[in-house]
Amino acid sequence: xxxxxxxxxxxxxxxRCDGRKLxxxxxxxxxxxxxxxxxxxxxVEWGRTKILVGVMGxxxxxxxxxxxxxxxRVEAYYRMASFSVEEWKSPxxxxxxxELSKVIRxxxxxxxxxxxxxxxxxxxxxxxxxxxxxxxxxxxxxASLALVDAGIPMRDLVASIAVGKVEGKLVLDVQDxxxxxxxxxxxxxxxxSKNAVTLLQMDGQITHEEFLQSIELLKKGCMEVxxxxxxxxxxxxxxxxxxGEEA
Amino acid sequence: xxxxxxxxxxxxxxIELSESGRRMDGRTLTDYRDITIQTGLVEKAEGSALVSIGxxxxxxxxxxxxxDPFPDIPNEGxxxxxxxxxxxxxxxxxxxxxxxxxxxxxxxxxxxxxESKVLDTSKLCLIPGKKVWIVHVDVYILDHxxxxxxxxxxxxxxxxxxxxxPEACIxxxxxxxxxxxxxxxxxxxxxNVTLAKIGNKLFVDPSFEEEEVLDCRFSVAFKxxxxxxxxxxxxxxxxxxxxxxxxxxxxxxxxxxxxKKVVESLKLKSDKxxxx
Numbered sequence: 001x002x003x004x005x006x007x008x009x010x011x012x013x014x015x016r017c018d019g020r021k022l023x024x025x026x027x028x029x030x031x032x033x034x035x036x037x038x039x040x041x042x043x044v045e046w047g048r049t050k051i052l053v054g055v056m057g058x059x060x061x062x063x064x065x066x067x068x069x070x071x072x073r074v075e076a077y078y079r080m081a082s083f084s085v086e087e088w089k090s091p092x093x094x095x096x097x098x099e100l101s102k103v104i105r106x107x108x109x110x111x112x113x114x115x116x117x118x119x120x121x122x123x124x125x126x127x128x129x130x131x132x133x134x135x136x137x138x139x140x141x142x143a144s145l146a147l148v149d150a151g152i153p154m155r156d157l158v159a160s161i162a163v164g165k166v167e168g169k170l171v172l173d174v175q176d177x178x179x180x181x182x183x184x185x186x187x188x189x190x191x192x193s194k195n196a197v198t199l200l201q202m203d204g205q206i207t208h209e210e211f212l213q214s215i216e217l218l219k220k221g222c223m224e225v226x227x228x229x230x231x232x233x234x235x236x237x238x239x240x241x242x243x244g245e246e247a
Numbered sequence: 248x249x250x251x252x253x254x255x256x257x258x259x260x261x262i263e264l265s266e267s268g269r270r271m272d273g274r275t276l277t278d279y280r281d282i283t284i285q286t287g288l289v290e291k292a293e294g295s296a297l298v299s300i301g302x303x304x305x306x307x308x309x310x311x312x313x314x315d316p317f318p319d320i321p322n323e324g325x326x327x328x329x330x331x332x333x334x335x336x337x338x339x340x341x342x343x344x345x346x347x348x349x350x351x352x353x354x355x356x357x358x359x360x361x362e363s364k365v366l367d368t369s370k371l372c373l374i375p376g377k378k379v380w381i382v383h384v385d386v387y388i389l390d391h392x393x394x395x396x397x398x399x400x401x402x403x404x405x406x407x408x409x410x411x412x413p414e415a416c417i418x419x420x421x422x423x424x425x426x427x428x429x430x431x432x433x434x435x436x437x438x439n440v441t442l443a444k445i446g447n448k449l450f451v452d453p454s455f456e457e458e459e460v461l462d463c464r465f466s467v468a469f470k471x472x473x474x475x476x477x478x479x480x481x482x483x484x485x486x487x488x489x490x491x492x493x494x495x496x497x498x499x500x501x502x503x504x505x506x507k508k509v510v511e512s513l514k515l516k517s518d519k520x521x522x523x
Contacts, residue, residue: 098350098351099354101347102350102351106480110483191485194485196485196486197485198485200465201480202476202478203358203362204476205362205470205475205476206475208473208475208495212492
């Protein structure tokens with residue numbers, strides 16, 4: 001945006017400001033079962049983005065009149081900690097957080113067998129401890145694992161990632177700096193086994209051709225996240241078994 | 248609840264009809280309902296438009312206010328989009344603070360306008376770093392018969408295109424309004440197109456009864472030069488990547504059709520506003 005910034009975000013030989021290639025994702029570390037008082041939980045470190053997710057439910061709907069007779073009511077609460085960004089952020093939910101909570105819920109609900117739990121609620125609480133871009137993608141990917149940890153039956157994991165346009169080039173897994181300076185941001189959430197897109201947003205300006213390329217890049221990125229999610233589940237239950245706990 | 252039984256029956260009927268390319272209200276899958284645009288309804292607003300798509304009615308108004316710039320863009324004006332759901336627009340709307348549906352609507356309309364750079368905010372600076380124009384774009388949903396996003400986006404756009412802004416004189420640190428009006432720095436005509444996925448078919452401009460039974464909604468906004476500037480998938484169903492590509496193809500054609508309509512009807516109306 002600001003012309004004074006001469007710093008290039010992509011070098012001549014296609015290396016990004018943090019040393020990644022254009023289609024390379026950041027290091028992602030998922031961990032399941034990190035909280036004691038939830039039914040399921042997960043923590044993710046996605047580059048410098050750090051997010052904690054706790055799931056409560058299926059449990060009695062509260063208030064009761066909101067209960068649905070044919071399925072569980074899923075709610076997501078996406079919140080950013082006041083210290084998670086450059087400048088102090090009021091803990092009261094902003095319009096952005098309200099919208100993100102809605103689209104995150106809509107990204108996860110297709111994966112959950114909500115029809116198995118009529119009249120109950122499944123609450124997904126997301127706390128962004130540090131934000132460095134792609135927080136909705138990291139939230140959705142980690143929330144999928146928290147749902148698994150809660151033992152809630154699911155059609156598939158939801159994997160999510162974003163593609164941005166920076167200095168005219170499409171880049172996978174946008175970090176904050178690239179998002180702010182970039183020309184566009186396009187996050188997608190995807191259930192690979194159902195070939196189902198459960199979240200797709202875009203802002204910025206891209207051509208039709210770039211849009212087609214973005215979709216391909218997003219699918220590739222989601223498959224990489226999906227693989228890491230599966231590994232995290234395996235590791236979690238392997239260690240649970242070796243510790244003699246009930247998996 | 249009995250409420251859920253009727254949509255289930257309706258959904259079956261809508262899907263069966265769509266197999267032969269038809270819809271409950273006689274449209275084809277790619278038809279919009281009738282669109283009307285009336286500008287200049289609210290004289291006290293700097294710009295206003297009442298837009299209807301079928302039975303859905305939305306009024307949008309533009310108001311200017313002198314305010315502080317954002318610290319990271321000190322020399323640019325600010326555009327703010329808000330959405331209000333008036334309780335008489337639907338028995339499901341309740342009085343009170345905008346809920347998540349209203350917040351999403353406002354933000355989707357905002358993105359379509361903002362990302363297309365419809366308004367050249369660099370021309371809305373009064374005193375660099377200190378005072379800028381704040382442009383309030385507020386949409387009021389008056390009657391909800393489906394596809395609020397496109398109707399609201401079109402109302403907001405039409406209000407902006409028909410608006411004129413106050414002329415200001417800067418004398419030192421004082422801002423004096425001359426009482427004259429000048430044209431808004433408009434640079435694009437972004438058009439938002441929404442489709443509903445029901446079963447394995449895509450329905451352009453979903454009606455209320457189609458929205459009740461849809462799997463998910465998909466909105467995409469196009470600039471005049473054909474570039475995409477905003478996308479939003481909504482509701483708790485899914486869409487395949489192949490369907491997304493198809494939806495964008497269809498929406499691109501429709502956006503050109505609607506833009507033509509906007510240009511035609513505003514040219515007519517704006518002449519009339521100039522006379523009065």
